[in-house]
Amino acid sequence: MTPELGQLALILALLLALTQSILPLIGAWRGNHALMAVARPAAAGQAVFVAMAFGILAWAFISFDFSVQYVATNSNLALPWYYRFAAVWGAHEGSLLLWILILNLWTVALAMFSQKLPEVFAARVLAVMGLIAVGFLTFTIFTSDPFGRLLPMPGDGADLNPVLQDPGMTTHPPMLYMGYVGFSVAFAFSIAALLGGELEQAWVRWARPWTNIAWGFLTLGIVAGSWWAYGVLGWGGWWFWDPVENASFMPWLVGLALIHAQAVTEKRGSLRAWTILLSIFTFSLSLLGTFLVRSGVLTSVHAFASDPRRGVFILIFLSIVIGGSLLLYALRAPKVAHGKPFKVLSRETALLIGNLMFVVAAAMVLLGTLFPLIGDALALGRVSVGPPYFGLLFPLLMAPAVLLMPFGPFLRWGQGEPAVVKSILLRVGIAAVACAIIAAFFVEGQFKAMLGTAAAVWLVVGVALYAYKRWREHPRGRRYPAEMAGMLLAHLGVGIFIAGVLLSEALSATTDVRMAPGETQHIAGYDFHFDGTHRITGPNWSADQGVVTVTRNGKTIAVMHPQKRTYLRGEVQTEAAVKPGVMRDLYVALGEPMDAANIAGAWSLRLYYKPFIRWIWGGGLLMMLGGFTCAADKRFRLKRSAANVPATSGLVDTPRVQETTA
Amino acid sequence: MSRLLPFFGFLLLVALFGFGIWWNTQHDPREVPSPLINLPAPAFVLPTLDDPTRTVSKASLLGKPYLLNVFASWCVACGEEHPTLMAEGKQLGIPLIGYNYKDAPEDAKGWLGAHGNPYTMVIVDRPGRTAIDFGVYGAPESFLVDAQGVIRYKHIGPFTPQIIARELKPAIAALAHEAQP
Numbered sequence: 037m038t039p040e041l042g043q044l045a046l047i048l049a050l051l052l053a054l055t056q057s058i059l060p061l062i063g064a065w066r067g068n069h070a071l072m073a074v075a076r077p078a079a080a081g082q083a084v085f086v087a088m089a090f091g092i093l094a095w096a097f098i099s100f101d102f103s104v105q106y107v108a109t110n111s112n113l114a115l116p117w118y119y120r121f122a123a124v125w126g127a128h129e130g131s132l133l134l135w136i137l138i139l140n141l142w143t144v145a146l147a148m149f150s151q152k153l154p155e156v157f158a159a160r161v162l163a164v165m166g167l168i169a170v171g172f173l174t175f176t177i178f179t180s181d182p183f184g185r186l187l188p189m190p191g192d193g194a195d196l197n198p199v200l201q202d203p204g205m206t207t208h209p210p211m212l213y214m215g216y217v218g219f220s221v222a223f224a225f226s227i228a229a230l231l232g233g234e235l236e237q238a239w240v241r242w243a244r245p246w247t248n249i250a251w252g253f254l255t256l257g258i259v260a261g262s263w264w265a266y267g268v269l270g271w272g273g274w275w276f277w278d279p280v281e282n283a284s285f286m287p288w289l290v291g292l293a294l295i296h297a298q299a300v301t302e303k304r305g306s307l308r309a310w311t312i313l314l315s316i317f318t319f320s321l322s323l324l325g326t327f328l329v330r331s332g333v334l335t336s337v338h339a340f341a342s343d344p345r346r347g348v349f350i351l352i353f354l355s356i357v358i359g360g361s362l363l364l365y366a367l368r369a370p371k372v373a374h375g376k377p378f379k380v381l382s383r384e385t386a387l388l389i390g391n392l393m394f395v396v397a398a399a400m401v402l403l404g405t406l407f408p409l410i411g412d413a414l415a416l417g418r419v420s421v422g423p424p425y426f427g428l429l430f431p432l433l434m435a436p437a438v439l440l441m442p443f444g445p446f447l448r449w450g451q452g453e454p455a456v457v458k459s460i461l462l463r464v465g466i467a468a469v470a471c472a473i474i475a476a477f478f479v480e481g482q483f484k485a486m487l488g489t490a491a492a493v494w495l496v497v498g499v500a501l502y503a504y505k506r507w508r509e510h511p512r513g514r515r516y517p518a519e520m521a522g523m524l525l526a527h528l529g530v531g532i533f534i535a536g537v538l539l540s541e542a543l544s545a546t547t548d549v550r551m552a553p554g555e556t557q558h559i560a561g562y563d564f565h566f567d568g569t570h571r572i573t574g575p576n577w578s579a580d581q582g583v584v585t586v587t588r589n590g591k592t593i594a595v596m597h598p599q600k601r602t603y604l605r606g607e608v609q610t611e612a613a614v615k616p617g618v619m620r621d622l623y624v625a626l627g628e629p630m631d632a633a634n635i636a637g638a639w640s641l642r643l644y645y646k647p648f649i650r651w652i653w654g655g656g657l658l659m660m661l662g663g664f665t666c667a668a669d670k671r672f673r674l675k676r677s678a679a680n681v682p683a684t685s686g687l688v689d690t691p692r693v694q695e696t697t698a
Numbered sequence: 699m700s701r702l703l704p705f706f707g708f709l710l711l712v713a714l715f716g717f718g719i720w721w722n723t724q725h726d727p728r729e730v731p732s733p734l735i736n737l738p739a740p741a742f743v744l745p746t747l748d749d750p751t752r753t754v755s756k757a758s759l760l761g762k763p764y765l766l767n768v769f770a771s772w773c774v775a776c777g778e779e780h781p782t783l784m785a786e787g788k789q790l791g792i793p794l795i796g797y798n799y800k801d802a803p804e805d806a807k808g809w810l811g812a813h814g815n816p817y818t819m820v821i822v823d824r825p826g827r828t829a830i831d832f833g834v835y836g837a838p839e840s841f842l843v844d845a846q847g848v849i850r851y852k853h854i855g856p857f858t859p860q861i862i863a864r865e866l867k868p869a870i871a872a873l874a875h876e877a878q879p
Binding site for chain 2: 412
């Protein structure tokens with residue numbers, strides 16, 4: 037009986053979503069206050085019903101209700117409770133429900149904090165959020181019902197995909213969705229602004245923290261995914277340019293551009309049309325990312341089971357949402373540029389170049405991801421482009437952004453001073469070159485490692501110089517407002533990240549070896565001593581567990597336990613053993629026994645020495661922290677006066693110039 | 699006009715996705731051309747499910763074509779396929795050999811007992827080692843092996859009556875045709 041209640045709750049949520057989107061739009065159009073006032077309670081009610089549906093599905097998992105098809109397919113009696121709960125979003129139907137739940141959380145937060153926005157504008161924003169929910173709820177109810185019954189009820193279920201039975205993987209989707217969905221706020225703002233025909237600087241200011249928080253969550257989601265791939269897949273890699281990874285990376289890149297464009301629009305009033313377009317792009321790519329893996333259009337190692345009916349629905353939904361928004365943009369985007377003019381040498385130009393690079397990089401990733409499809413369309417056969425394509429183009433496209441980064445904060449809005457640029461160039465340049473030369477002695481002249489050192493020093497010294505300048509020129513307490521501190525943290529994160537990527541790529545040592553118990557392998561100054569394997573069992577798996585003792589100069593560094601797990605339903609999963617460290621990771625993955633009948637004998641093992649690899653995620657986490665810190669700035673809190681007085685000073689009497697972009 | 703560019707770009711994308719969906723209804727996205735087609739099946743010696751002391755080898759099956767169907771009791775998609783095999787297995791005109799993959803024999807027996815046994819005989823590959831030689835992606839998967847022990851056709855995923863009529867039966871008919879002259 038209860039699962040049917042879940043279905044009912046979803047249907048009621050859909051009705052409320054329709055109410056939330058249609059009535060306030062009519063109200064905003066007609067100036068009807070009562071209709072506009074419907075938006076908030078409808079949003080709250082919808083959230084209650086969706087939470088109810090989510091709770092019912094979670095309960096079905098916790099209480100082993102295998103009469104629900106989705107539960108029977110994704111869990112079994114031996115699965116521990118925390119993975120049974122995480123199994124709610126372990127496959128297509130439930131993860132859609134999670135998406136909707138998170139959309140509702142964002143909408144409710146928006147409804148709560150938007151009280152000070154002008155009524156018409158807030159009504160439109162909430163209505164757009166409602167429209168998105170309508171699309172997702174319809175999709176769930178008509179093509180992907182998580183509450184479908186399985187009769188007769190089986191005694192036990194199948195299993196949650198074992199690759200998902202990992203702490204990193206259980207938190208990865210919610211974080212990712214927090215990011216995807218969070219971009220809907222900026223999107224809703226832009227659509228509401230296009231509908232109303234005006235975009236106030238104050239509204240952009242108010243929208244900024246939402247974008248920053250969304251981007252921070254997306255960063256965290258991607259970092260968690262990358263960390264999981266490293267620990268579980270056993271290949272020692274952290275990024276594979278897989279279509280599903282790319283799907284989350286594209287909104288991240290465009291979202292990054294959006295964060296910076298919003299800063300320009302909010303502070304200077306310029307680039308309005310561009311900011312609106314980027315908001316649409318970012319959320320469109322989030323939708324694309326959510327759907328690309330579900331439509332069956334692309335095949336990927338971790339694509340969801342596909343069904344042509346879903347694909348067609350998705351295509352129609354994307355056409356309406358994205359096509360509609362872009363058409364609206366074409367018709368209503370601000371024709372005349374507002375805002376203060378800027379010279380070629382200015383912070384605006386630097387940000388704009390960075391922006392263009394991010395967007396072009398996202399386009400490059402999109403092209404590469406869709407390449408197999410283009411190959412089919414042009415009858416080129418099954419072709420796909422992999423790491424060689426991305427690995428070459430992505431660093432090339434990012435290089436200008438990295439080179440410009442130290443200068444951005446030093447350049448003034450409107451018109452920068454050449455003297456400042458020269459002095460910074462000299463200082464970061466000398467520091468970078470000097471450190472690269474010193475590093476050359478440690479890395480035996482490996483170019484990639486030297487480049488990584490130089491790039492990291494370039495960025496970190498740039499950040500340090502700017503932090504010092506603020507320290508010197510401003511009194512205590514006004515040196516680092518949250519917005520600026522966030523920027524510094526995030527830029528520092530980029531430096532750490534680049535160092536991690538290039539140094540670990542250049543200096544890693546790997547070996548695939550056959551080892552009998554008692555044998556020792558020597559790599560990168562470490563001795564890996566194989567003590568053999570034994571059987572162990574977990575709650576729902578059994579494993580061959582290897583014991584590898586790592587010593588350096590006779591001193592024991594770590595005893596590692598790589599596993600090869602076999603889950604109840606026969607799926608095999610490697611669990612690499614990692615000994616983490618700030619300067620290096622030691623990593624052991626268990627391959628296959630040389631003789632299947634004798635697991636106590638020799639095994640194939642993969643041993644890695646990975647220096648600085650942790651800096652990759654460390655840098656990512658710093659970027660995330662930067663995004664969150666920015667959002668905490670007091671400046672972004674909306675004052676009623678700011679919202680209701682149109683056209684803040686300075687905007688009205690500046691000369692109007694044609695925008696250079698879009 | 700330039701403001702319409704993003705919209706036109708998106709239209710291009712929609713056309714591409716539309717094509718992709720259409721293409722996937724026409725083609726099996728998992729259809730990776732198997733390198734084993736038209737090559738001799740790997741040699742194997744596996745015990746039967748009914749009597750683990752009796753083994754079946756590739757050599758003992760030579761002389762007439764057969765269909766090898768990889769299945770397991772844990773495999774949900776095999777359950778989907780099962781009714782089709784029950785209905786059509788006997789009408790194929792060649793032996794249908796079950797290949798029990800990474801499964802406990804008791805579970806497999808229970809499963810066949812509950813759902814019916816469409817197989818002429820069932821061989822057991824509990825560690826899944828021979829399956830690697832066959833290039834098995836997962837269950838269900840099926841191999842049509844001819845009288846000379848050469849793999850002639852392979853299907854990944856569950857058989858449906860349509861696929862049997864469209865692909866499997868013509869492939870079997872072609873084998874019979876070759877044997878005629």
